[in-house]
Amino acid sequence: MTASANVPETRSTGAILKATAVALLVAVVILFAAVLPAEYGIDPLRTGKLLGLTGISKAAEPAPAAGRPVPVAAGVFTAQPGTYKVDSEDLALGPGEGVEIKYHMKKGASMLYAWKASGKVQFEFHGEPDQKPNKDYYESYELDNKLGRENSFGSFTAPTTGIHGWFWENKSKSEVMIHLTTAGFYDSAKMYSDSPAGEPLTIEDAK
Amino acid sequence: MLKCVLLSIGFAILLAAPALAHNVSRRDASFVQSTHGAAIAPFIYLGAKHMVTGYDHLAFLVGVVFFLYKLKDIVLYVSLFTVGHSITLLAGVLGGIHANSYIIDAIIGLSVVYKAFDNMDGFKRLFGFEPNTKIAVLIFGLFHGFGLATKLQELDLARNGLIANILSFNFGVEIGQILALTAVVLLLSYWRAHAAFFRYAFATNTALMATGFVLMGYQITGYFAA
Numbered sequence: 001m002t003a004s005a006n007v008p009e010t011r012s013t014g015a016i017l018k019a020t021a022v023a024l025l026v027a028v029v030i031l032f033a034a035v036l037p038a039e040y041g042i043d044p045l046r047t048g049k050l051l052g053l054t055g056i057s058k059a060a061e062p063a064p065a066a067g068r069p070v071p072v073a074a075g076v077f078t079a080q081p082g083t084y085k086v087d088s089e090d091l092a093l094g095p096g097e098g099v100e101i102k103y104h105m106k107k108g109a110s111m112l113y114a115w116k117a118s119g120k121v122q123f124e125f126h127g128e129p130d131q132k133p134n135k136d137y138y139e140s141y142e143l144d145n146k147l148g149r150e151n152s153f154g155s156f157t158a159p160t161t162g163i164h165g166w167f168w169e170n171k172s173k174s175e176v177m178i179h180l181t182t183a184g185f186y187d188s189a190k191m192y193s194d195s196p197a198g199e200p201l202t203i204e205d206a207k
Numbered sequence: 208m209l210k211c212v213l214l215s216i217g218f219a220i221l222l223a224a225p226a227l228a229h230n231v232s233r234r235d236a237s238f239v240q241s242t243h244g245a246a247i248a249p250f251i252y253l254g255a256k257h258m259v260t261g262y263d264h265l266a267f268l269v270g271v272v273f274f275l276y277k278l279k280d281i282v283l284y285v286s287l288f289t290v291g292h293s294i295t296l297l298a299g300v301l302g303g304i305h306a307n308s309y310i311i312d313a314i315i316g317l318s319v320v321y322k323a324f325d326n327m328d329g330f331k332r333l334f335g336f337e338p339n340t341k342i343a344v345l346i347f348g349l350f351h352g353f354g355l356a357t358k359l360q361e362l363d364l365a366r367n368g369l370i371a372n373i374l375s376f377n378f379g380v381e382i383g384q385i386l387a388l389t390a391v392v393l394l395l396s397y398w399r400a401h402a403a404f405f406r407y408a409f410a411t412n413t414a415l416m417a418t419g420f421v422l423m424g425y426q427i428t429g430y431f432a433a
Binding site: 011017020027 | 320323324327328329332333367409412413414416417418419420421423424425428429432
């Protein structure tokens with residue numbers, strides 16, 4: 001950088017080299033004495049242990065692998081902007097009937113669910129992103145279209161923003177009752193039985 | 208006396224900072240992840256925060272403006288830096304270029320060492336010529352932008368509203384840069400009014416260079432340890 005009027009006293013080549021060496025030396029000391037023990041738990045001088053710095057690196061989350069983006073939501077918790085909703089539905093499925101219940105959730109939002117049926121039902125737990133490549137696109141999470149099941153419990157984190165839920169079908173010869181309860185960060189719910197547009201369900205804020 | 212205090216305060220800040228790890232914080236990250244669609248103001252804030260708390264960018268800027276006296280020069284050099292980092296921030300995120308963040312951050316550390324050495328007249332004295340300072344600022348600006356891009360990419364941004372959010376982040380970076388530079392230039396001009404500035408200018412750049420070396424060592428070790 002060219003310094004004009006108030007030129008600081010010029011330094012000799014030797015002074016510049018010496019200053020560079022001093023800077024490097026100071027940096028190496030700081031690195032080995034403090035930064036490496038604190039950041040990576042590398043503690044060749046035992047100064048990290050002495051000063052209690054190695055605790056920082058142990059407490060820290062594992063460093064992300066070089067160059068690869070790391071999904072941050074894989075942490076212990078995911079904060080949400082508002083409270084969660086609760087919903088419970090009782091459905092009666094006659095022989096050969098099917099019904100669908102889906103919740104609209106943002107990507108990364110989660111819910112707990114439990115459903116129990118009075119007899120075996122075939123089902124598919126699946127989702128449709130709001131933005132999907134074509135009209136019939138959906139993603140399947142869990143499918144039992146053979147023997148069927150009487151219940152399913154779990155927790156779910158939406159992989160995409162869209163509607164996520166279950167399609168049940170009663171292939172038996174008698175009526176089956178299904179009771180579904182959910183709690184989660186969804187903003188609306190719909191039941192699809194007759195009309196493809198679905199009917200909105202009433203959901204409640206958690207008390 | 209004042210200069211010594213200023214120097215030590217500056218040093219304390221620079222030395223304390225690496226322990227805080229220069230990333231967008233976990234809480235901010237989970238906010239960004241839950242964001243779907245354009246969120247102009249939050250991203251402006253995050254960009255500004257990243258710049259103001261980003262000691263590597265600040266250390267480089269201190270080096271750049273250290274011997275700039277005229278406002279016109281400051282604006283010129285900072286604009287070059289801004290053009291450089293905006294190009295790579297936008298190209299990096301939009302083009303999905305995934306640079307290794309340790310290597311980029313090590314180069315950013317090198318930029319601090321380079322500028323401090325330049326301020327010490329190292330190039331002229333040792334090699335008999337000084338590389339064009341404007342081009343150097345532009346080129347290092349490109350690397351700083353890649354650094355910003357890798358930080359944003361780690362957040363797994365939603366495609367929806369991506370461009371608006373990156374532009375907001377970039378705009379925030381510039382606001383943060385102006386805020387930080389105002390403080391730096393004010394402190395420097397105050398300090399320049401005292402004779403001690405010239406006595407300590409060389410020592411200060413030595414300290415700046417040491418900071419750059421620490422940043423380099425920190426990132427290079429991270430590259431091999433991670």
